[in-house]
Amino acid sequence: MRSLSSIEEWRAYCEEVRRAGGRVGLVATMGALHEGHASLFERARRDGTVVVATIFVNPRQFNDDGDLRSYPRTPRDDRAMARRHGVDCLVEPRLDEMWPDYPRPTATTVSVRGVGDGFEGDGRPGHFDGVASVVAKLLTITGPCAAYFGEKDFQQVAVVRAMVRDLGFAVTVVACPIVREPDGLALSSRNRRLSPRGRERATALSRALARAAREPATASEVRATLRATLEEAGVEVAYADVVDPVRLVPAGDDEAGERRALVAGIIDGVRLIDNGPVTLVAREA
Numbered sequence: 410m411r412s413l414s415s416i417e418e419w420r421a422y423c424e425e426v427r428r429a430g431g432r433v434g435l436v437a438t439m440g441a442l443h444e445g446h447a448s449l450f451e452r453a454r455r456d457g458t459v460v461v462a463t464i465f466v467n468p469r470q471f472n473d474d475g476d477l478r479s480y481p482r483t484p485r486d487d488r489a490m491a492r493r494h495g496v497d498c499l500v501e502p503r504l505d506e507m508w509p510d511y512p513r514p515t516a517t518t519v520s521v522r523g524v525g526d527g528f529e530g531d532g533r534p535g536h537f538d539g540v541a542s543v544v545a546k547l548l549t550i551t552g553p554c555a556a557y558f559g560e561k562d563f564q565q566v567a568v569v570r571a572m573v574r575d576l577g578f579a580v581t582v583v584a585c586p587i588v589r590e591p592d593g594l595a596l597s598s599r600n601r602r603l604s605p606r607g608r609e610r611a612t613a614l615s616r617a618l619a620r621a622a623r624e625p626a627t628a629s630e631v632r633a634t635l636r637a638t639l640e641e642a643g644v645e646v647a648y649a650d651v652v653d654p655v656r657l658v659p660a661g662d663d664e665a666g667e668r669r670a671l672v673a674g675i676i677d678g679v680r681l682i683d684n685g686p687v688t689l690v691a692r693e694a
């Protein structure tokens with residue numbers, strides 16, 4: 410596995426891959442790698458790409474300093490995991506190269522309206538500006554590629570897709586399924602900050618989604634099922650909603666068909682998110 414940190418070398422590596430007729434598969438991460446990330450590396454390998462993974466804890470997407478400080482950092486384990494799962498090139502860019510002006514604001518910010526508003530956009534003001542800006546930079550340096558993102562961050566995938574389309578990046582966005590623990594908890598770097606009791610409580614997120622998916626229901630019924638399951642488990646609910654999976658607009662009771670349920674809850678002071686498919690039936694007139 411190649412290990413790089415300079416932007417110049419990273420850009421040159423990707424250009425060389427393409428010159429030799431290969432395709433770059435980018436997996437952007439903030440480290441604290443787990444099996445969810447491993448599934449992205451493996452998917453990129455199966456697609457026949459030369460896998461380039463980045464680890465950069467992007468301070469611009471944290472709206473809370475405490476959250477940034479407590480974000481888990483496990484560089485040695487991350488390197489071992491990347492090697493084990495067939496990453497060809499691991500890039501750990503330096504903060505002063507990624508954001509030379511930090512902590513002063515950048516002159517340029519990428520802001521995705523519509524799909525970036527609401528949900529995580531409301532709960533974490535400025536979060537998606539930070540995500541879109543850093544992903545734009547990662548994609549610009551990497552150049553034409555397939556970029557792999559986990560569907561656990563459903564809204565993030567929608568934001569990246571909108572940005573790629575609107576700004577004309579030569580990038581194919583590949584959304585990959587959520588990886589779960591045997592008890593349903595979606596894998597997340599944040600899970601390691603939960604107490605044993607909080608960890609147990611956190612299973613309410615996937616349980617709520619499974620209950621809501623059990624049988625077709627109206628949008629209001631889905632919302633009520635999600636919220637009740639979370640509240641019964643003592644989870645502080647940030648949101649529990651059902652939306653159009655592309656535009657992320659909340660569904661109405663007159664709608665029927667496949668939609669996406671989105672939940673977010675705060676447990677032990679840690680914000681956790683999850684999502685899953687649900688089938689809506691229209692309320693009878």
Ligand code: PAF
Nearest residue numbers: 437438439467540543562
């Ligand atoms: O999903 C993440 O880990 C981050 O939001 C990303 C896409 C690497 C941007 O910092």
